[in-house]
Amino acid sequence: xxxxxxxxxxxxxxxxxxxxxxxxxxxxxxxxxxxxxxxxxxxxxxxxxxxxxxxxxxxxxxxxxxxxxxxxxxxxxxxxxxxxxxxxxxxxxxxxxxxxxxxxxxxxxxxxxxxxxxxxxxxxxxxxxxxxxxxxxxxxxxxxxxxxxxxxxxxxxxxxxxxxxxxxxxxxxxxxxxxxxxxxxxxxxxxxxxxxxxxxxxxxxxxxxxxxxxxxxxxxxxxxxxxxxxxxxxxxxxxxxxxxxxxxxxxxxxxxxxxxxxxxxxxxxxxxxxxxxxxxxxxxxxxxxxxxxxxxxxxxxxxxxxxxxxxxxxxxxxxxxx
Amino acid sequence: xxxxxxxxxxxxxxxxxxxxxxxxxxxxxxxxxxxxxxxxxxxxxxxxxxxxxxxxxxxxxxxxxxxxxxxxxxxxxxxxxxxxxxxxxxxxxxxxxxxxxxxxxxxxxxxxxxxxxxxxxxxxxxxxxxxxxxxxxxxxxxxxxxxxxxxxxxxxxxxxxxxxxxxxxxxxxxxxxxxxxxxxxxxxxxxxxxxxxxxxxxxxxxxxxxxxxxxxxxxxxxxxxxxxxxxxxxxxxxxxxxxxxxxxxxxxxxxxxxxxxxxxxxxxxxxxxxxxxxxxxxxxxxxxxxxxxxxxxxxxxxxxxxxxxxxxxxxxxxxxxxxxxxxxxxxxxxxxxxxxxxxxxxxxxxxxxxxxxxxxxxxxxxxxxxxxxxxxxxxxxxxxxxxxxxxxxxxxxxxxxxxxxxxxxxxxxxxxxxxxxxxxxxxxxxxxxxxxxxxxxxxxxxxxxxxxxxxxxxxxxxxxxxxxxxxxxxxxxxxxxxxxxxxxxxxxxxxx
Numbered sequence: 087x088x089x090x091x092x093x094x095x096x097x098x099x100x101x102x103x104x105x106x107x108x109x110x111x112x113x114x115x116x117x118x119x120x121x122x123x124x125x126x127x128x129x130x131x132x133x134x135x136x137x138x139x140x141x142x143x144x145x146x147x148x149x150x151x152x153x154x155x156x157x158x159x160x161x162x163x164x165x166x167x168x169x170x171x172x173x174x175x176x177x178x179x180x181x182x183x184x185x186x187x188x189x190x191x192x193x194x195x196x197x198x199x200x201x202x203x204x205x206x207x208x209x210x211x212x213x214x215x216x217x218x219x220x221x222x223x224x225x226x227x228x229x230x231x232x233x234x235x236x237x238x239x240x241x242x243x244x245x246x247x248x249x250x251x252x253x254x255x256x257x258x259x260x261x262x263x264x265x266x267x268x269x270x271x272x273x274x275x276x277x278x279x280x281x282x283x284x285x286x287x288x289x290x291x292x293x294x295x296x297x298x299x300x301x302x303x304x305x306x307x308x309x310x311x312x313x314x315x316x317x318x319x320x321x322x323x324x325x326x327x328x329x330x331x332x333x334x335x336x337x338x339x340x341x342x343x344x345x346x347x348x349x350x351x352x353x354x355x356x357x358x359x360x361x362x363x364x365x366x367x368x369x370x371x372x373x374x375x376x377x378x379x380x381x382x383x384x385x386x387x388x389x390x391x392x393x394x395x396x397x398x399x400x401x402x403x404x405x406x407x408x
Numbered sequence: 409x410x411x412x413x414x415x416x417x418x419x420x421x422x423x424x425x426x427x428x429x430x431x432x433x434x435x436x437x438x439x440x441x442x443x444x445x446x447x448x449x450x451x452x453x454x455x456x457x458x459x460x461x462x463x464x465x466x467x468x469x470x471x472x473x474x475x476x477x478x479x480x481x482x483x484x485x486x487x488x489x490x491x492x493x494x495x496x497x498x499x500x501x502x503x504x505x506x507x508x509x510x511x512x513x514x515x516x517x518x519x520x521x522x523x524x525x526x527x528x529x530x531x532x533x534x535x536x537x538x539x540x541x542x543x544x545x546x547x548x549x550x551x552x553x554x555x556x557x558x559x560x561x562x563x564x565x566x567x568x569x570x571x572x573x574x575x576x577x578x579x580x581x582x583x584x585x586x587x588x589x590x591x592x593x594x595x596x597x598x599x600x601x602x603x604x605x606x607x608x609x610x611x612x613x614x615x616x617x618x619x620x621x622x623x624x625x626x627x628x629x630x631x632x633x634x635x636x637x638x639x640x641x642x643x644x645x646x647x648x649x650x651x652x653x654x655x656x657x658x659x660x661x662x663x664x665x666x667x668x669x670x671x672x673x674x675x676x677x678x679x680x681x682x683x684x685x686x687x688x689x690x691x692x693x694x695x696x697x698x699x700x701x702x703x704x705x706x707x708x709x710x711x712x713x714x715x716x717x718x719x720x721x722x723x724x725x726x727x728x729x730x731x732x733x734x735x736x737x738x739x740x741x742x743x744x745x746x747x748x749x750x751x752x753x754x755x756x757x758x759x760x761x762x763x764x765x766x767x768x769x770x771x772x773x774x775x776x777x778x779x780x781x782x783x784x785x786x787x788x789x790x791x792x793x794x795x796x797x798x799x800x801x802x803x804x805x806x807x808x809x810x811x812x813x814x815x816x817x818x819x820x821x822x823x824x825x826x827x828x829x830x831x832x833x834x835x836x837x838x839x840x841x842x843x844x845x846x847x848x849x850x851x852x853x854x855x856x857x858x859x860x861x862x863x864x865x866x867x868x869x870x871x872x873x874x875x876x877x878x879x880x881x882x883x884x885x886x887x888x889x890x891x892x893x894x895x896x897x898x899x900x901x902x903x904x
Contacts, residue, residue: 384735
């Protein structure tokens, strides 16, 4: 330590040899603008956070398996709910689960394995399409609703009228009026539910848009689009994912509920609710017929819900600790 | 505040009107009216008798509000007056004149195979909706009775005593004998003076008024020793307070022995409660149980935030939200049935046995715990960091005291808002639970009506449930301003 100090003192004048060791660096405009912060990517953080949860990974695998099976399996099984090819082969009726029929067979000899996947496909189709409509419409209208004061007056009245009608009553009466089918069921389920999402988004937008950092951004001249992209949307993503993860199980539940009561889908369409209604009478004699669809419906709802909730937590930027 | 409430009431009535009118218009235009007879067993027996077929179907369409139907006899009685006897003849000139007059009003005229005429006019859906509202509220009045055989009936409203010696407002000339009376059963004071009429049910409970279907008792007649007005005592199920006017031509000798006047058309006491009472009983008991479970659980979760109690509670809430309610009901039913030998259907032991009630009430309660638990936890956690809690801590209060006496009282306020609707909407019943357990309540009514194309019941239930829901939400908003005076329903100035 003392040695270096002494050399510096001994050679106060730079020699030409020393000068060759250094290069003159001009002021770099870009580097001076750079703020020293760790490299942060929103979506990479989201996924890192999501995959750190082992339960969520397990649920993702389960829901992924069920979704893939319900898309792929019905393509090859050729199951059609209105045809009964084995009706006269009595030895194929009410077989318990075995190596040939993995989930057993029902009263007309259809393999429950085929029926389950065909039914799951329709139930999932209804839930996913209804959720997509609800979310897209809800977010677009909700964002507009939160920003415009004029729209607020009108939409609040509409919301008050529709919110007052019990949803179950509405769904049941609408299904009766429009007739039973996949299309009408999707329409009925998403017909008013988007208003709930829109109201939720409205509140969030109103909270976020008046925060100090957004006012500061606006003062600094950031464009509205950039404010929405960088300041508002990251917060909304987690809110949207939360509503999606609640809507999906609830729509599955509604399909099961309506079809079970005999006012949802018709006999011509396979679905989880229709199966549960059909097989409820065999609960004592051939319980596998009833409990397998019930278990699948519970499994798909729970796994989708947990995946969605974990995703919602992960997509909240406040949880991205660096 | 008062102005706000009147505005809300006005808007509520408007939205009920809107919803019911829309429902009626959509049902009466979209559903073919033939569907009414889809589940009717009588119609197939009438195919070979065209006259009876027409009068049967058109009488029912008339009752359900599709059209106005009159036979030659009805029209002559209504319009011909003194020429009645010549009007009812085949091909009479008086009838032909009436036909011309009514064809101008939009009626179509036809002939039965016997040669007598009949006419009908279809209502537009808006007329049907109007008729529904016009007949909805019926006020009993002394001019109600129009009995040809009893023209000199005394018409008056007076105070008197009923068969039990209690004071009652009685009437002569009204539909009901007792307009207002007291008795020992809830709600103790009863009104016959104003009744709601929703139309007639068909094909289930064919021909009965819907309000009677939902509010009359079920099961067997419940007989007891009854002393009638004339002093005659007999073993009977008649409810003397419910007696209505019976036309003199239909009175029989037994009625004459029992009653001094024409008020002899009484409803009966039944052993089992009505659909409304059944649903209400289940609803209230399960609501109580739900609060008994959920409030302590939610408090515990907030108190032990991030400890195992909290995590367990969150797992439970997540499962309750995600699992389809049907799967959950069957799962709990399986456990209760196998482990505790509880009945899996309500009618196995019926109303008299306590065991019938346990499983449905537990299931209904558990289904509604998750919402209360998670929100109570949320509100309490939010409150826990506020200044008054820090102050209470500084004063040296214990943790449980702070939670019980300070935080809980503030956190419970938002629940007051939903309390009236929770209590009132018990009437609408729990659809799946009642179906799974075959409980004879209101919840099963709507799906059953939909399956049977029972349009008038669907309309009536839409009206009833929408009205109850709207007014209970209003009640909740008013109630919360009493509980928490800081909350104001009217915003003064710019609130944004």
